[in-house]
Amino acid sequence: MKSYTQWAVATLAAVAPLCAAQTYTNCNPLNETCPADTGLNVWSFSTNFTEGESAFKRWNMTDGAVNSTDLGAQFVISAEGDAPTIQSDFYIFFGYVEVKFRAANGTGIISTSVMESDDLDEIDWEQVSTYDDEIQTNYFGKGNTTSYDRATTVNVTSPEEEFHTYAVNWTSSKLEWFRDGTLVRTLEYADAVDGKNYPQTPMNIRIGIWAGGDPDNSVGTIEWAGGETDYSDGPFIMYLESVKIINYNPADTYTYTDKTGDWTSIKAANSSSTSSKSTNSTSSSSSSSNSTSSSSSSSSSGSVSTSAATGLSASFGSLFAVVGAGLLVSLLQI
Numbered sequence: 001m002k003s004y005t006q007w008a009v010a011t012l013a014a015v016a017p018l019c020a021a022q023t024y025t026n027c028n029p030l031n032e033t034c035p036a037d038t039g040l041n042v043w044s045f046s047t048n049f050t051e052g053e054s055a056f057k058r059w060n061m062t063d064g065a066v067n068s069t070d071l072g073a074q075f076v077i078s079a080e081g082d083a084p085t086i087q088s089d090f091y092i093f094f095g096y097v098e099v100k101f102r103a104a105n106g107t108g109i110i111s112t113s114v115m116e117s118d119d120l121d122e123i124d125w126e127q128v129s130t131y132d133d134e135i136q137t138n139y140f141g142k143g144n145t146t147s148y149d150r151a152t153t154v155n156v157t158s159p160e161e162e163f164h165t166y167a168v169n170w171t172s173s174k175l176e177w178f179r180d181g182t183l184v185r186t187l188e189y190a191d192a193v194d195g196k197n198y199p200q201t202p203m204n205i206r207i208g209i210w211a212g213g214d215p216d217n218s219v220g221t222i223e224w225a226g227g228e229t230d231y232s233d234g235p236f237i238m239y240l241e242s243v244k245i246i247n248y249n250p251a252d253t254y255t256y257t258d259k260t261g262d263w264t265s266i267k268a269a270n271s272s273s274t275s276s277k278s279t280n281s282t283s284s285s286s287s288s289s290n291s292t293s294s295s296s297s298s299s300s301s302g303s304v305s306t307s308a309a310t311g312l313s314a315s316f317g318s319l320f321a322v323v324g325a326g327l328l329v330s331l332l333q334i
Contacts, residue, residue: 085208108213130226
């Protein structure tokens with residue numbers, strides 16, 4: 001296992017390739033007026049990638065082809081330049097995101113689950129294939145790369161041979177990372193430079209693999225990735241079984257009302273009077289207002305049947321255990 005010092009020094013050089021592969025913005029609302037983000041207008045959404053090509057309905061392939069298999073979505077690196085990635089076609093505004101995947105094998109291959117906003121707020125899980133007993137957590141605020149003291153390393157058993165769940169619970173006050181349902185890290189809003197570096201704007205979800213050990217990368221990047229990638233040892237394959245999401249502020253659109261990048265400046269709006277509570281194989285309807293603001297809470301008054309909470313628990317498994325029955329029940333309330 002590499003030391004934190006070795007990791008921190010190498011990460012300085014490693015960030016650029018990751019940004020180029022999976023972390024970027026087409027329009028930064030802190031610098032210019034940008035179109036509203038398309039929101040997930042339901043409380044919950046899940047995808048089982050073992051169910052065939054229809055599983056990609058709400059996902060765009062942004063770099064390379066990704067196919068459905070019995071093990072889930074298959075991300076393959078066979079040659080230099082491969083970096084297969086999928087990206088949700090919607091944003092969420094605070095919420096819970098759980099991915100279940102088996103990381104890629106080999107040397108220098110990075111398997112990632114990234115949440116990214118238009119103004120470059122970012123929340124990461126990154127598994128470096130060279131180290132088959134750990135995974136990294138990280139975050140960025142507004143693309144600030146002036147320091148590299150934000151990452152942590154989390155122990156995990158055989159991530160390249162076994163499927164594990166990696167989750168993030170993201171609110172306006174704190175970030176929590178969970179590995180297989182166990183809390184492994186908490187970041188309070190105030191601990192991210194008094195909130196300045198705290199991720200707090202609407203994000204989409206990007207999942208994929210890239211070669212940090214590519215021979216054309218910088219020495220620092222290759223060191224961070226644990227060595228050069230020998231493509232003749234490939235193919236290198238990551239399998240994504242499922243993604244489960246709760247959106248704490250469901251809406252049709254999210255709009256930046258100023259250039260502060262503060263969560264209180266985000267306007268969430270709905271264009272219709274009804275929206276579905278969940279999206280997977282079944283859905284149910286609930287009423288919603290035509291326009292909501294970021295100050296709205298995900299909790300509301302009313303009552304929910306026990307069967308509704310039980311059904312969501314069955315569908316979302318460890319998500320229910322992590323977020324808690326109380327919060328999920330409040331999300332179901334009308």
